[in-house]
Amino acid sequence: MSREKTPADLGHDALLPHNTRRSLPIALLRAREAVMAHFRPMLARHDITEQQWRVIRILAEAGRVDASEMADKAFILAPSLTRIIRSLEERGLITKHKDADDGRRVLLEIAPEGMRVIADVSPESRAIYEELETRYGRERVEVLLDMLDELAGLND
Amino acid sequence: MSREKTPADLGHDALLPHNTRRSLPIALLRAREAVMAHFRPMLARHDITEQQWRVIRILAEAGRVDASEMADKAFILAPSLTRIIRSLEERGLITKHKDADDGRRVLLEIAPEGMRVIADVSPESRAIYEELETRYGRERVEVLLDMLDELAGLND
DNA sequence: CTCATATATTTAACACGTTAACAAAATTGT
DNA sequence: ACAATTTTGTTAACGTGTTAAATATATGAG
Numbered sequence: 001m002s003r004e005k006t007p008a009d010l011g012h013d014a015l016l017p018h019n020t021r022r023s024l025p026i027a028l029l030r031a032r033e034a035v036m037a038h039f040r041p042m043l044a045r046h047d048i049t050e051q052q053w054r055v056i057r058i059l060a061e062a063g064r065v066d067a068s069e070m071a072d073k074a075f076i077l078a079p080s081l082t083r084i085i086r087s088l089e090e091r092g093l094i095t096k097h098k099d100a101d102d103g104r105r106v107l108l109e110i111a112p113e114g115m116r117v118i119a120d121v122s123p124e125s126r127a128i129y130e131e132l133e134t135r136y137g138r139e140r141v142e143v144l145l146d147m148l149d150e151l152a153g154l155n156d
Numbered sequence: 157m158s159r160e161k162t163p164a165d166l167g168h169d170a171l172l173p174h175n176t177r178r179s180l181p182i183a184l185l186r187a188r189e190a191v192m193a194h195f196r197p198m199l200a201r202h203d204i205t206e207q208q209w210r211v212i213r214i215l216a217e218a219g220r221v222d223a224s225e226m227a228d229k230a231f232i233l234a235p236s237l238t239r240i241i242r243s244l245e246e247r248g249l250i251t252k253h254k255d256a257d258d259g260r261r262v263l264l265e266i267a268p269e270g271m272r273v274i275a276d277v278s279p280e281s282r283a284i285y286e287e288l289e290t291r292y293g294r295e296r297v298e299v300l301l302d303m304l305d306e307l308a309g310l311n312d
Numbered sequence: 313c314t315c316a317t318a319t320a321t322t323t324a325a326c327a328c329g330t331t332a333a334c335a336a337a338a339t340t341g342t
Numbered sequence: 343a344c345a346a347t348t349t350t351g352t353t354a355a356c357g358t359g360t361t362a363a364a365t366a367t368a369t370g371a372g
Contacts (some may be wrong), residue, residue, distance in 0.1 A: 015352095020229060020230075023285070025191055026231055028188035028191065030305075031304040033304075040161060067350075075185055077330070079328090079329080079330080079352075079353080080330090081331060104350040141180065141302075144180070145180070147299070148186070148187040149183065151191065151292060152183070153190075155190050196330090200331090206358095223321065224319090230356085233361095234321065236360090238322055258320085259366075260319070261320065261321085261367095
């Protein structure tokens with residue numbers, strides 16, 4: 001185990017950022033990927049992406065929703081959402097209408113085919129989440145969610 | 157505040173996943189985006205992406221590193237890393253050599269131009285991180301990092 | 313040595329993230 | 343009513359995420 005020389009040894013030490021492994025951005029990324037690793041193969045079997053799942057799931061929860069509201073709830077940027085909506089509509093999972101009262105707005109609604117996907121995916125998704133919750137600890141998940149919410153809320 | 161009817165009211169309730177706002181994947185995504193929102197404008201001013209910053213920062217920390225090790229440390233998938241390396245090399249921030257002992261391996265090293273970026277960006281990055289730490293609470297950051305590590309480690 | 317297998321990296325194809333610019337419709341002020 | 347402004351959604355351009363397949367080199371069995 002010989003310690004190699006690195007640029008950091010050449011006197012630039014004070015300039016370097018703190019250790020990569022204890023940084024919030026990467027830790028959040030790793031944690032998220034670890035969680036999604038449990039869901040992604042299942043979603044892939046049903047031929048939908050994580051984002052597509054978020055969109056149809058929100059439509060199933062909330063009924064008719066316009067694009068801005070969807071972007072907000074699903075945490076998807078408008079340009080991505082435009083593409084996702086196009087794809088979901090082409091596949092017949094959702095329908096899209098212009099709002100009669102405000103011609104700029106696009107109203108989204110889940111289609112029967114989309115409800116079928118919800119019915120197929122939901123039980124599996126639930127099961128995966130519950131196993132995760134059990135393994136990590138139910139209360140610890142709650143604590144973690146609270147801490148993450150607070151971190152996300154620091155900007156406001 | 158009239159409660160709208162949704163597909164959920166039509167008897168499908170048991171099929172629906174739990175509430176979107178208390179889900180780990182989205183909470184992790186929101187938290188991460190909130191954190192990155194503090195860094196991104198600064199990185200953009202220096203004309204580098206978050207991932208490019210991770211790569212050169214690791215080279216500054218660790219010296220010569222091969223691509224697999226980099227993928228591991230920076231948590232970037234191999235195909236993305238290939239593109240990022242190409243871009244960083246074209247811009248003269250890093251250099252790339254074939255390993256003499258193992259012709260498959262690609263060794264990466266930071267270039268003087270890359271060290272200049274490190275010197276420019278590091279202090280700003282540090283300052284942003286420290287303000288974040290202060291506002292969220294130093295110990296709370298440590299607790300959160302531990303909880304995230306544990307979540308990421310559930311897979312092993 | 314040589315063939316089969318394993319490993320490191322790249323390429324390809326498609327989806328999403330990000331920023332900026334654009335187009336269309338609504339709102340506001342006069 | 344109408345011009346300026348604001349809001350909503352789309353398009354464009356580029357970088358990254360994800361999976362599968364391809365390429366090149368290394369390693370191991372016989």
